[in-house]
Amino acid sequence: MVKIRVENAWKEYKKKSEIVQALKNVNVEFEAGKIYAIIGRxxxxxxxxxxxxGLMDTLTKGSIYFNEKNVSQLNDKEKSRLRMKEIGFIFQGFNLNKNLKVNENILLPMFINEKYTKEKRKEKVRALLEMLDIGDKANRFPRELSGGEEQRVAIARALANEPEVILADEPTGNLDEENEKIIFEILKKLSLGGKCVIVVSHNPEIKEYADKIFEMNNGELSKNLY
Ligand SMILES: Nc1ncnc2c1ncn2[C@@H]1O[C@H](COP(=O)(O)OP(=O)(O)O)[C@@H](O)[C@H]1O
Ligand SMILES: [Mg+2]
Structure with a gap:
């Protein structure tokens, strides 16, 4: 059961002559079996x-712990290995490979991992598509799907390596209300199944699903709102 702790996190970006403080002393914890919302402008x-x-960037100052292990100290190779194993990422724009079919998109992270046999990989794709109610879309290309279906494929891909942590950045930003509800319900269900789910969203609807809500304001994270 994963536990994530962010401690005194600062992130500074240099844009030409300007310095942007994107994170200002953020302190927060996330647990398995819960869904967290981060809202803000x-x-x-x-x-x-x-x-x-998600170990895709490096803090300027401060630490991130996974189960009390300081992961901010790891080198790039160690970070990518841990990311592959522990993290599933879901993006606003789905980020599917347009030249690969649905099943191939989901297989891809499993090839990199080498954790499963060929048979097991095929079985996992089938089970994931079934779970997400797109079992009949395995041989389609992304362009042959609706936005809601594309996002469900992206979720299947994020789950392929059975990560403990699911990170979603505005996952419903490109979707209509009906699909937004479907996606939030899937994310909620994943948290109830034991995953640690963190969702960044503009969408006030996320409040209906989240166990805890935080607001980001100019690099500072609020105490949880409720
Ligand atoms: N790679 C980057 N280089 C320079 N500035 C960045 C970079 N990424 C984000 N920023 C800046 O950091 C601030 C926070 O950005 P971001 O985390 O993307 O905000 P949000 O997701 O809440 O919209 C913004 O001022 C943004 O312009
Ligand atoms: Mg953003």
Whole structure:
């Protein structure tokens, strides 16, 4: 059961002559079996926090712990190995490979991992598509799907290596209300199944699903609102 702790996190970006403080002393904990929402204005630092938790960026100052292990100290190779094993990422724009079919998109992270046999990989793709109610879309290309279906494929891909942590950055930003509800319900279900789910969203609807809500304001994270 994973536990994530962000401690005194600062992130500074240099843009030409300007310095942007994207994170200002953020302290927060996330547990398995819960879904967390991070809301806040555009440019407030939400993605920066998520990408740092997802080991896709490096803090300027401070630490991130996975189960009391300080992961901010790891080198790039160690970070990518841990990311592959522990983290599933879901993006606003789905980020599917357009030249690969649905099943191939989901297989891809499993090839990199080498954790499963060929048979097991095929079985996992089938089970994931089934679980997400797109079992009949395995041989389609992304362009042959609706936005909601594309995002479900992206979720299947994020789950392929059975990560403990699911990070979603505005996952419903490109979707209509009906699909937004479907995606939030899937994320909620994943948290109830034991995953640690962190969702960045503009969408006030996320409040209905989240166990805890934080607001990011100009690089500072609020105490949880409720
Ligand atoms: N790679 C980067 N280089 C320079 N500045 C960046 C970079 N990424 C983010 N920023 C800046 O950091 C601040 C926070 O950005 P971000 O985390 O993307 O906010 P949000 O996701 O809340 O919209 C913004 O001022 C943004 O312009
Ligand atoms: Mg963002």
């Amino acid at each position: 555009s440019g407030s630092g939400k993605s920066t926090l998520l990408y740092n938790i």
